[in-house]
Amino acid sequence: MARATPELIHALRQTARNLLQGAPYQWGHMGGCNCGNLxxxxxxxxxxxxHRYAMQRHGDWNEQAEDYCSTSQMPIDLLINEMLNAGLQLEDLKHLERLDDRQVLARFPLEKRFLKHNLREDVVAYMNAWAELLEEQLLEKITLPAMYELATA
Structure with a gap:
């Protein structure tokens, strides 16, 4: 699961907002799909x-994540590296493209957990739920040490 960072939380929320407001979305387009929008x-x-960077190598985001090389100077690897620096893990790219991370899906009522990976509304809901999860994790990291300090003071 991604490292909870303010940058990633903001990016997930902003991407969801952009999609909600009509940003171009096309699941089969490397720059306009779930990962592409993020x-x-x-x-x-x-x-x-x-899209142009991704087409320099074969495959969708799942395959791009599999083929990622941190020392490569290929544009898609540099792009993925930026995403990883924001807190993402390679597995997160795969899950985002399919909307199938169990921790994120657990935030939905049971009957709403079967999201369609290529439906804009489901992508927006998934990104917002993921941002909420990461925000809770970040707040927990901040408040637990503060509570410990108060208890030991």
């Missing part, structure tokens, strides 16, 4: 740039 927010590249 990549736009994290890297400030546009969807066409992201």
């Amino acid at each position: 990549a736009q927010e994290l890297t400030k590249l546009n969807k066409d740039q992201i």
Whole structure:
């Protein structure tokens, strides 16, 4: 699961907001899909740039994550590296593309856990739920040490 960072939480919420407000969305387009829209927010590249970088190597986001090399100078690896620096893990890219991370899905009522990976509304709901989960984790990291300090003072 991603490292809870303010940057990642903000990017997830902003990406969801952008999608809700009509940002271009096309699941089969590397720059306009689930990961592509989040990549736009994290890297400030546009969807066409992201797509062009991804097409320099084969595969979708799942395969790009599998083939990622931290020392490569390929544009897609540099882009993924930026996403990882924001707190994401390679597995998160795979889960985001399929909307299937169990921790995120557990936040939905049982009857609403079967999200369609290529439906804009489901992507928005997933990103918002993920942001809430990460925000709770971040707050826990902040408040537990503070509570410990108070208890030992």
